[in-house]
Amino acid sequence: MTLAPYAPAAPLAPSDLAGSPAHLPAGAVSPGMTSDVAPTQADSFPLALLLEDKLVVLVGGGAVAARRAAAFAGAGARLRIVAPTLHPSIAELLGPQDEWVQREFILGDLTDAWLAHTATGDPAVDAEVAREAEWRHIFCINAGNRDAGTAAVPARATAHTPTGRVQVAVDSGDPRRSVAVARHMQDELESGRAPLHPRRRR
Template sequence: MTEARPTIERVRQAARAAHPPLVIAAHGTRDPEGAAAARALTALVRAVLPDVTVGLGFVELTEPGIAEAVAAAAAGAERGAVVVVPLMLGKGGHVRRDIPEAIEAGRARVPGSTVAYAPHLGPDPALRTITLQRIRAVLGDWSAASTTVVLVGRGCSIGETNAEHAALARLVQEEGGFAQVLPAYLQVTGPDLAQALDQVVRLGAERIVVAPNFLFPGSMRRWTHEQTAAWRDRHPGTPDVRVAEVVGPCPELAAVVVDRYRAGARRLDDGGATPVYLSGLVLRGRDVLVVGGGRVAQRRIVALLDAGARVRVVSPTLTPVLSALEASGRISWSARAYAAGDVADAWYVLALTDDPAVNTRVAAEAETRHVFCVRGDHAAGGSAWTPATGRSGGMLLGVIGRREPRRTAAVRDALVEAVRTLADR
């Protein structure tokens, strides 16, 4: 038995090494019950992902912060790769700005670390199912068809986020079969909760459920109850109003977090962040060595000439296009195989033969001479990568991807079209 335990532990450690750690990025609250709920959800996620190190960080008010959680996770990860799932229903300022800034602060503490930032939780069909469950739990003897729901959201200064909440209200109405569902907001925008309650009463509602669309207990839940009670006090004899519960830590919510984590982990498996520093080379009047004279070399040489480079080609043969360029004096050609010393005096080198062994030798000499080198057969074996480029609106646009040339080209094409569209406005 004593021999088995270390073996089991080694298996568990190996399994954890194979899966990037997860950091759940929660909002933060002064309400101890809300913080406890976030930790309870984290425990549920850990139970579903026993081979994953699951951490928790908060945007504000509660410790630890997201930057600290990301740094700790990256430092303990085998490749420094981490997945961050924002525990947010809407795509407001926290999702768009605060969490990404905290992620970058955490990454800065662990050089070379990589973070896959997963999408926020909503809208997700599983979350709508939970919302419907919370509403139905307070219906009692009311039928859905005779019940009006006021769906309460946080509210923010971003119209798109407020529109997501309004769209959710419509989906809840259609999927739940309620008489009507109206959105309300506690902050920034309207209608506020009292205004929404006034509106549904004017429309003839006799049975009303106030449904807070929040994850955990906290200020928003408390304000929802307080404002509903205050509205009742101001409107004695009005229709009955019941308040549903927030989502809370539950297996269904944990499953959504796990789905987001797995999507982020797949992105890391696909290559994660491209490990290069994007820069523009000024090659006008500078010597560039191209080893290889085939079609790939032809494409690159034309672009190099457009940039004003002095191109020197080493290859036993040339394509007809390259032969014409050599005949016109636009490129120089050594009609032979690569030899040691060819990299001398070059500012930039491209190893583009169909022989990996030759390309390896070219890259090795370039590395020794501190000259950046592109390898056409094995990008990671070189010290520079060639972007997919396009021109639009007076700009040269470049995209560098990792192991997905078709996707890289598609992104390049989309950028070119986007710039063209902006220029036409």
């Protein structure tokens, strides 16, 4: 397996991220925020990402990272995996355009990334990845703690219908419920029970 070399920029120090909201003490207000409005849990916004030839950095090389790496690669993304060891399926997946940084995460590993994903099994490391991502204005999927990230992967299913392929994505906040709904929609579409032709509003 031949991988592209990785030469990170000068490593960041924790103090470099001092302006990140993630480093502010509880109750503090960062520039652009107002303190007279109580925070609420906002709904997620569904979005289809066009990742072809975009760099996605995955921190952690286990089974969760393996599943997500396969999905990102399937969307045409370039991968940088930061992990001391790799799940066998990741090793088989990586191509010459991809990078394996064989060590633990350090600040600076998200350089040039369009999207970050962390699944190390260590909440402290995952939080550090999320902090750097926020500082760089990169969306970050925190597989260990959805609420500590800025993006989430919905339950997905692909339906093959007479009129073409349809991708279904469901995010209900409950992973099991989302998977059940996505599979139900896939079945409805492939069976023909769900309408496939657009209708004009009256």
